[in-house]
Amino acid sequence: MTATNDTATRTVWERLLTIDRRIVFVFVGIALVVPFFLGVSQKMPVSREVRMMADAMERVPDGALVLISTDYDPPTTPELQPMSVVCMKYALKRKWRVVICGLYPMGAVQGNIAWDIAVRDEQFRDRRPVYGTDYVNLGFQSGNEAVIQKMGSDIHSTFTRDYRGTPIGEIPIMRGVTNLGNLDFMVNVSSGYPGTREWVQFGVDRFGLKMVAGNTAVQTTEMTPYVGKQLLGMAGGMRGAAELEQALGFPGKAGKYMVCQSVAHVIVIAFIVIGNIAYFATGRRRRGD
Amino acid sequence: MWMDHPGWVVFGTWVAALLTLGIISFLYRDNPVYKFCEALFVGLSAGYWFVSYFWQTLLPRQWDPLADAFGVLFSGRAVPWGEFVLLIPATLGIMMLLRLIPGAGWLSRWPLAFVVGFTAGLRLITFLQSNAIAQLHNSVQPVLAYDGSGGFLLWNSFNLLLVTVGTFAGLFYFFFSKEHKGAFGRVARLGTWFLMVTFGAAFGYTVMGRMSLLIGRIDFLLVNWLHVAQ
Numbered sequence: 001m002t003a004t005n006d007t008a009t010r011t012v013w014e015r016l017l018t019i020d021r022r023i024v025f026v027f028v029g030i031a032l033v034v035p036f037f038l039g040v041s042q043k044m045p046v047s048r049e050v051r052m053m054a055d056a057m058e059r060v061p062d063g064a065l066v067l068i069s070t071d072y073d074p075p076t077t078p079e080l081q082p083m084s085v086v087c088m089k090y091a092l093k094r095k096w097r098v099v100i101c102g103l104y105p106m107g108a109v110q111g112n113i114a115w116d117i118a119v120r121d122e123q124f125r126d127r128r129p130v131y132g133t134d135y136v137n138l139g140f141q142s143g144n145e146a147v148i149q150k151m152g153s154d155i156h157s158t159f160t161r162d163y164r165g166t167p168i169g170e171i172p173i174m175r176g177v178t179n180l181g182n183l184d185f186m187v188n189v190s191s192g193y194p195g196t197r198e199w200v201q202f203g204v205d206r207f208g209l210k211m212v213a214g215n216t217a218v219q220t221t222e223m224t225p226y227v228g229k230q231l232l233g234m235a236g237g238m239r240g241a242a243e244l245e246q247a248l249g250f251p252g253k254a255g256k257y258m259v260c261q262s263v264a265h266v267i268v269i270a271f272i273v274i275g276n277i278a279y280f281a282t283g284r285r286r287r288g289d
Numbered sequence: 290m291w292m293d294h295p296g297w298v299v300f301g302t303w304v305a306a307l308l309t310l311g312i313i314s315f316l317y318r319d320n321p322v323y324k325f326c327e328a329l330f331v332g333l334s335a336g337y338w339f340v341s342y343f344w345q346t347l348l349p350r351q352w353d354p355l356a357d358a359f360g361v362l363f364s365g366r367a368v369p370w371g372e373f374v375l376l377i378p379a380t381l382g383i384m385m386l387l388r389l390i391p392g393a394g395w396l397s398r399w400p401l402a403f404v405v406g407f408t409a410g411l412r413l414i415t416f417l418q419s420n421a422i423a424q425l426h427n428s429v430q431p432v433l434a435y436d437g438s439g440g441f442l443l444w445n446s447f448n449l450l451l452v453t454v455g456t457f458a459g460l461f462y463f464f465f466s467k468e469h470k471g472a473f474g475r476v477a478r479l480g481t482w483f484l485m486v487t488f489g490a491a492f493g494y495t496v497m498g499r500m501s502l503l504i505g506r507i508d509f510l511l512v513n514w515l516h517v518a519q
Contacts, residue, residue: 022316022317025316032500032503032504032507033507033511036507036508036511036512036518037517037518039519075502076502077505078501078502078504078505078508079498079501079502079505105337105338105341105342105345106337106341139345140341140345141345141346142342142345142346145411145412145415146411149411160349160350161349200419201412201415201416201418201419201420202415204419205415205418205419205423206415206418216498217494217495217497217498217501218491218494218495218498220494221487221490221491221494225424225427226419228427229423229426229427230419230423230427236494237494237497237498237501238497238498238500238501238504239497253508257501257504257505257508260500260504260507261497261500261501261504264500264504265496265497265500268496
């Protein structure tokens with residue numbers, strides 16, 4: 001190699017090491033935008049935790065009374081809303097009677113949005129779920145884990161009125177439901193505190209709820225130890241949402257999003273590999289000098 | 290509702306799209322547009338929380354029952370004495386706000402002490418039950434796995450062995466009453482490797498989570514705002 005070539009090569013490696021972060025952002029941006037125009041979904045093997053979640057939901061009988069607690073707000077909807085939607089579609093398929101609530105102020109609103117999306121699915125065109133009989137939204141109640149604790153003894157004094165302001169006692173679906181023990185099953189979709197950890201500690205371990213959970217990616221490693229005896233299954237992050245869509249048979253947005261996610265990850269990994277190669281290449285040269 | 294009118298929906302979508310672009314502009318460099326969007330977001334979030342708590346908790350759970358109880362007090366009907374217990378949290382709440390008055394700020398320590406004591410008491414038992422005893426119970430399982438017909442499951446057994454070794458090695462690392470050297474030190478070092486893998490997985494999931502948020506915003510911009518993708 002000539003001296004000129006050597007200088008040029010060294011410059012390339014050094015320039016790669018000091019690459020402007022905005023160039024990385026542009027690559028990641030392109031990787032995220034392009035798949036939107038391809039109109040494809042990514043299929044992937046369903047993980048053990050999500051398979052457990054789907055199996056647990058399958059074991060719940062048709063017409064069961066199921067609580068879906070949507071404990072998140074808009075920032076985490078890309079990951080969590082697909083989970084809520086697919087669980088509600090499955091609830092409609094199995095004719096479960098659904099009680100929605102939220103431990104976040106926006107949680108109950110997210111629950112409503114997810115329910116509206118689920119009901120609009122072509123498969124349920126003939127279904128006309130009646131509010132108050134087939135489903136109800138209890139709204140938001142402040143108090144974090146104390147709310148769950150109180151629901152364990154008396155739901156009617158915890159949520160005195162539903163989302164629309166109707167007294168709980170006047171709602172047909174809530175007649176005979178006094179505490180968490182009257183519920184057949186629970187799905188918790190959560191983005192943090194209060195959320196899955198609190199539902200496990202108070203709802204599952206104290207009052208014996210049978211529960212599955214959908215969590216943000218950030219929460220996944222913290223909640224995984226609960227899977228097995230305390231949580232009957234779990235979907236973590238966007239990938240978990242996509243797997244759940246597959247496992248329950250309702251392909252949706254998460255599968256599409258996963259294409260973007262995977263391409264972006266490849267780009268990030270490529271930059272990490274290039275950065276490491278550049279680091280070691282320039283390091284060897286420095287030692288050589 | 291007036292908010293459902295198509296014109297307002299389009300207007301709202303444009304405002305949300307421009308604010309999204311304003312936040313994303315930080316990727317280029319810190320700028321006044323980003324600062325404005327950030328301040329607006331923080332202010333709106335705080336405002337939304339306050340309004341939510343006021344209308345969904347403070348008014349129906351505190352004010353209305355107390356107002357009704359006081360109303361009945363002077364009407365000659367049977368008084369719901371139980372409702373007057375709400376005066377206690379109301380008083381504690383007002384004491385909390387006294388923090389804003391320099392001379393009476395010390396009174397806020399009482400409700401704070403109540404909150405700390407209540408939370409600690411409530412969580413102590415549940416943490417012990419759910420995170421210590423139940424987790425311990427979940428960890429105690431045979432290292433060798435067999436299927437229903439008695440066949441040996443190699444991969445499952447390997448996983449179980451890995452969990453067992455990882456649990457013990459991790460615990461060894463956190464045992465600080467003995468110096469980490471010799472055989473003990475080697476096991477403790479193995480524990481740090483398991484911890485690093487755990488932290489790596491957590492970081493990987495965090496990256497995935499952040500990327501998901503961006504995908505959500507791009508979905509909004511391309512589908513809801515520009516209508517160029519589905």
